[in-house]
Amino acid sequence: xxxxxxxxxxxxxxxxxxxxxxxxxxxxxxxxxxxxxxxxxxxxxxxxxxxxxxxxxxxxxxxxxxxxxxxxxxxxxxxxxxxxxxxxxxxxxxxxxxxxxxxxxxxxxxxxxxxxxxxxxxxxxxxxxxxxxxxxxxxxxxxxxxxxxxxxxxxxxxxxxxxxxxxxxxxxxxxxxxxxxxxxxxxxxxxxxxxxxxxxxxxxxxxxxxxxxxxxxxxxxxxxxxxxxxxxxxxxxxxxxxxxxxxxxxxxxxxxxxxxxxxxxxxxxxxxxxxxxxxxxxxxxxxxxxxxxxxxxxxxxxxxxxxxxxxxxxxxxxxxxxxxxxxxxxxxxxxxxxxxxxxxxxxx
Numbered sequence: 001x002x003x004x005x006x007x008x009x010x011x012x013x014x015x016x017x018x019x020x021x022x023x024x025x026x027x028x029x030x031x032x033x034x035x036x037x038x039x040x041x042x043x044x045x046x047x048x049x050x051x052x053x054x055x056x057x058x059x060x061x062x063x064x065x066x067x068x069x070x071x072x073x074x075x076x077x078x079x080x081x082x083x084x085x086x087x088x089x090x091x092x093x094x095x096x097x098x099x100x101x102x103x104x105x106x107x108x109x110x111x112x113x114x115x116x117x118x119x120x121x122x123x124x125x126x127x128x129x130x131x132x133x134x135x136x137x138x139x140x141x142x143x144x145x146x147x148x149x150x151x152x153x154x155x156x157x158x159x160x161x162x163x164x165x166x167x168x169x170x171x172x173x174x175x176x177x178x179x180x181x182x183x184x185x186x187x188x189x190x191x192x193x194x195x196x197x198x199x200x201x202x203x204x205x206x207x208x209x210x211x212x213x214x215x216x217x218x219x220x221x222x223x224x225x226x227x228x229x230x231x232x233x234x235x236x237x238x239x240x241x242x243x244x245x246x247x248x249x250x251x252x253x254x255x256x257x258x259x260x261x262x263x264x265x266x267x268x269x270x271x272x273x274x275x276x277x278x279x280x281x282x283x284x285x286x287x288x289x290x291x292x293x294x295x296x297x298x299x300x301x302x303x304x305x306x307x308x309x310x311x312x313x314x315x316x317x318x319x320x321x322x323x324x325x326x327x328x329x330x331x332x333x334x335x336x337x338x339x340x341x342x343x344x345x346x347x348x
Contacts, residue, residue, distance in 0.1 A: 126150055293326075
């Protein structure tokens, strides 16, 4: 067998010295392989030539199979790269942004190789516009993971500033940015993580007079604020503009998340929570406290559900609510139904 390897090396070096094309050199080595394999199969066991070239055809068959797998793998990677750089346009989206750069291909490689996402799914992420309400406990992981995932345009609206009490759980902010508006602090962190995205910071409170116009410019809304009145406002605007809404909530050790999308048969937020909770029944994080990692868990789930919604991967949480109890490390899902008499989505 060593004799054959020596001959193959000699062929390669001679071809290189003669400036023969790489393809021609591999062709000559392939011919040598076929000749050796023929010798192993045709000559009887114990023959001197067969002994000198490896004694058994099994070893050469294994070697040839391994080489074939390597060639197939390299060709598959080449075709995948070509397909990602020139993805077929989705039927429902006539206009597309330009192809991925080499840096983006490297950055999003772990998504592109996934069957459920692939090049087309990553292209959908790049073309998507997602608005996040709140840059606090839930908004922090949502914004970081959407930025890392390559969502092309991310809007964030919040009128608060960074304080030291935020840093126990709001990981997108830093100590040195204390006092800075949260949306600009978040923008700095997101652009540092991924300079290939557009971040739109809105340093103001979400109000009734701007909500619908703002939502109309986005494909998906994520709500991570902790105020019931604002949640109700977000839901009304999402229903009126026909935008799916992923909503998350946390308190102390518990969290919940759901997708509200009445246009596709799921309930809206008002179907499930038509009235504000009684005083003291749903205290804020400032009043009741919250375990630091909990917003990270629920916020990351929100980002994941957003990715699924944009790429059309898997089964979303439309018509279901996921409940997480950190104290018992238990997760359960409950079914949700639309109310025909809902004041917000009942006429859809």
